[in-house]
Amino acid sequence: MAKVTLKGLSHSYLKTQSSDADWAIRGVDIDWNDGGAYALLGPSGCGKTTLLNIISGLITPTKGDILFDDKVISGLNPVERNIAQIFQFPVIYDTMTVYDNLAFPLRNRKIPEEEIKVKVHEIAEMLELSSTLNNRASGLTADGKQKISLGRGLVRSDVNAIMFDEPLTVIDPHLKWILRSKLKELHQKINRTMIYVTHDQTEALTFADQVVVMHEGQIVQTGTPVDLFEKPKHTFVGYFIGSPGMNVLPCQIKGNEVIVNGKKIETHQQIKKSNFHKTEVGVRPEFISFSNEGIPVKVLSVSNTGRHKIVDTESETGKIKIIAKSNEDIPSGSAFLKFKKEYTYTYGDSWIIE
Amino acid sequence: MNKTVNQKAWFFVIPVFVLVAFNAIIPLMTVVNYAFQETFGNNVFMWEGTRWFKQIMLSERFHASLGRQFLFTFIILFIQIPLGIAIALTMPKEGVGVPVCLVLMSMPLLIPWNVVGAMWNIFALPDIGFLGHSLNALGFDYNFTQQIGDAWFTTILMDVWHWTSLVVLLSYAGLRSIQPAYYQAAEIDGASRWAIFTKIELPKMKKVLTIAILLRFMDSFMIYTEPFVLTGGGPGNATAFLSIDLVKMALGQFDLGPAAAMSLIYFFIVLLVCWVFYTLMMRNEEKS
Numbered sequence: 127m128a129k130v131t132l133k134g135l136s137h138s139y140l141k142t143q144s145s146d147a148d149w150a151i152r153g154v155d156i157d158w159n160d161g162g163a164y165a166l167l168g169p170s171g172c173g174k175t176t177l178l179n180i181i182s183g184l185i186t187p188t189k190g191d192i193l194f195d196d197k198v199i200s201g202l203n204p205v206e207r208n209i210a211q212i213f214q215f216p217v218i219y220d221t222m223t224v225y226d227n228l229a230f231p232l233r234n235r236k237i238p239e240e241e242i243k244v245k246v247h248e249i250a251e252m253l254e255l256s257s258t259l260n261n262r263a264s265g266l267t268a269d270g271k272q273k274i275s276l277g278r279g280l281v282r283s284d285v286n287a288i289m290f291d292e293p294l295t296v297i298d299p300h301l302k303w304i305l306r307s308k309l310k311e312l313h314q315k316i317n318r319t320m321i322y323v324t325h326d327q328t329e330a331l332t333f334a335d336q337v338v339v340m341h342e343g344q345i346v347q348t349g350t351p352v353d354l355f356e357k358p359k360h361t362f363v364g365y366f367i368g369s370p371g372m373n374v375l376p377c378q379i380k381g382n383e384v385i386v387n388g389k390k391i392e393t394h395q396q397i398k399k400s401n402f403h404k405t406e407v408g409v410r411p412e413f414i415s416f417s418n419e420g421i422p423v424k425v426l427s428v429s430n431t432g433r434h435k436i437v438d439t440e441s442e443t444g445k446i447k448i449i450a451k452s453n454e455d456i457p458s459g460s461a462f463l464k465f466k467k468e469y470t471y472t473y474g475d476s477w478i479i480e
Numbered sequence: 481m482n483k484t485v486n487q488k489a490w491f492f493v494i495p496v497f498v499l500v501a502f503n504a505i506i507p508l509m510t511v512v513n514y515a516f517q518e519t520f521g522n523n524v525f526m527w528e529g530t531r532w533f534k535q536i537m538l539s540e541r542f543h544a545s546l547g548r549q550f551l552f553t554f555i556i557l558f559i560q561i562p563l564g565i566a567i568a569l570t571m572p573k574e575g576v577g578v579p580v581c582l583v584l585m586s587m588p589l590l591i592p593w594n595v596v597g598a599m600w601n602i603f604a605l606p607d608i609g610f611l612g613h614s615l616n617a618l619g620f621d622y623n624f625t626q627q628i629g630d631a632w633f634t635t636i637l638m639d640v641w642h643w644t645s646l647v648v649l650l651s652y653a654g655l656r657s658i659q660p661a662y663y664q665a666a667e668i669d670g671a672s673r674w675a676i677f678t679k680i681e682l683p684k685m686k687k688v689l690t691i692a693i694l695l696r697f698m699d700s701f702m703i704y705t706e707p708f709v710l711t712g713g714g715p716g717n718a719t720a721f722l723s724i725d726l727v728k729m730a731l732g733q734f735d736l737g738p739a740a741a742m743s744l745i746y747f748f749i750v751l752l753v754c755w756v757f758y759t760l761m762m763r764n765e766e767k768s
Binding site: 179182184203204205209210211213214215217219220221222230231234235275278 | 659661662664665667668669670671672675679680683684
């Protein structure tokens with residue numbers, strides 16, 4: 127049980143680094159409170175697993191410090207850090223029974239056998255593994271095995287943090303739901319810091335109180351699921367979260383006016399500076415509506431998902447998607463779009479202008 | 481669901497049947513032929529029934545060579561399997577060391593059997609061979625052509641040199657196929673090096689080790705060329721393993737009947753041991 131702090135963390139798998147691309151992660155700063163549920167979200171190769179392995183001590187970072195409860199632990203090995211980690215595919219000890227698997231981390235720490243027995247039964251009860259305790263672990267299904275991996279993390283009552291590295295990858299879709307709610311329930315019950323790595327936005331947004339979105343080795347935004355949805359700080363967060371993702375259109379900034387396709391639009395922010403290479407406007411499909419005036423577009427197609435309609439339109443500078451109510455009439459041919467001012471942001475070089 | 485019955489499908493089996501017949505069944509049948517009959521040449525055969533089998537089973541010479549054979553196979557398995565695993569564990573896992581080690585390891589496997597025998601014969605000669613001469617210079621009374629212990633020592637050393645690499649390569653392949661997450665999980669669980677070996681590495685290597693043991697058992701049980709070139713089965717009969725004894729009987733003494741019976745018994749022993757071993761290993765596999 128600990129507060130996890132990362133300070134100026136950078137890591138490269140290469141011996142010498144010449145450009146930003148040589149770094150797997152760069153300049154990561156994080157403050158995670160004790161007992162929180164956090165998710166690291168990002169596409170494959172964005173550095174989230176590297177970051178997780180740095181926290182657990184499997185990788186030594188090139189630069190920066192890791193602190194547990196404000197104590198620097200960068201030099202310690204995984205055992206000394208006292209963390210638990212659950213991997214992408216279930217790691218079990220094939221030749222041992224379920225009981226021995228769960229007891230293994232405790233036996234390695236020379237805990238008396240009676241104490242182990244109590245602890246293992248308690249955890250098996252929690253994970254609904256009690257009936258299989260005497261079976262060979264290798265005979266279980268993938269979700270059963272993943273529960274064992276999880277159980278080996280939970281038996282130690284003093285772990286500082288539990289880390290999950292895409293733990294539901296190999297689990298059947300219908301069991302994913304069950305295991306995910308089980309995790310959430312466990313988190314509330316045992317109240318330990320949990321860090322969950324995933325590329326699946328649904329998993330991250332349902333599991334975590336705070337989601338950290340990573341892109342090309344950097345943290346692009348940290349926030350609650352609602353923050354990430356309503357106010358993406360980077361165009362990447364806009365695309366990556368939401369379905370369909372945010373519309374991003376090139377714009378010109380003149381003084382404090384924002385111009386898209388020759389039309390002045392209103393955005394959330396007051397523009398103070400405008401010395402960027404590239405300026406864009408971002409607005410989610412949920413916050414666009416048809417209007418009598420505004421951005422002129424051509425309606426291309428409409429697809430009805432049942433709950434709502436997704437309308438594809440084309441403007442002078444790019445495609446714009448709109449989410450409309452399922453009973454709404456969609457104009458055909460030419461139309462005008464209006465962006466909701468509070469949810470329309472301008473981005474300078476991909477980062478939000480504030 | 482009913483399967484379609486089509487007897488014409490048998491025609492598709494014919495090519496395989498013919499192939500197997502020519503490379504296995506027909507030659508084996510000639511051996512079976514000799515095993516139950518007596519011949520004086522000119523294609524004249526007399527029925528002998530099980531006489532040759534009884535003779536072989538009761539012969540002390542056969543018992544002795546079978547005993548030597550089991551002892552030899554047991555010793556080399558006992559040395560090569562643990563040694564092979566140990567070497568595989570210490571081999572580098574990445575970098576330029578990997579291809580270097582793999583090539584060095586494969587070298588002995590590429591040398592023909594009779595060359596290995598000849599090499600070791602010269603290497604171990606007590607007067608001019610590097611090994612033999614050095615051992616004598618160090619004060620050991622070493623002469624593999626005259627002393628039984630020295631002959632066994634040299635034969636075993638030669639086989640270990642020739643074949644341990646096979647175990648190393650198989651074990652190395654087994655070790656490399658273990659996902660890094662297993663080691664990471666073990667590290668987090670606080671497992672000792674010994675626990676990692678017994679709880680992760682050995683169980684994961686079980687299949688390749690089964691193959692390694694089977695291959696090494698069969699090869700060493702049928703060993704012929706290397707000891708034939710090295711010691712010729714001597715001194716006396718001290719290193720006359722089954723196949724050496726068999727060839728002596730068949731081609732040296734021209735006792736074709738007993739030799740054929742011995743071949744069949746020999747064949748069934750190999751088959752039986754392999755079958756029992758494999759079944760035991762795989763039965764455990766199914767249980768899990």
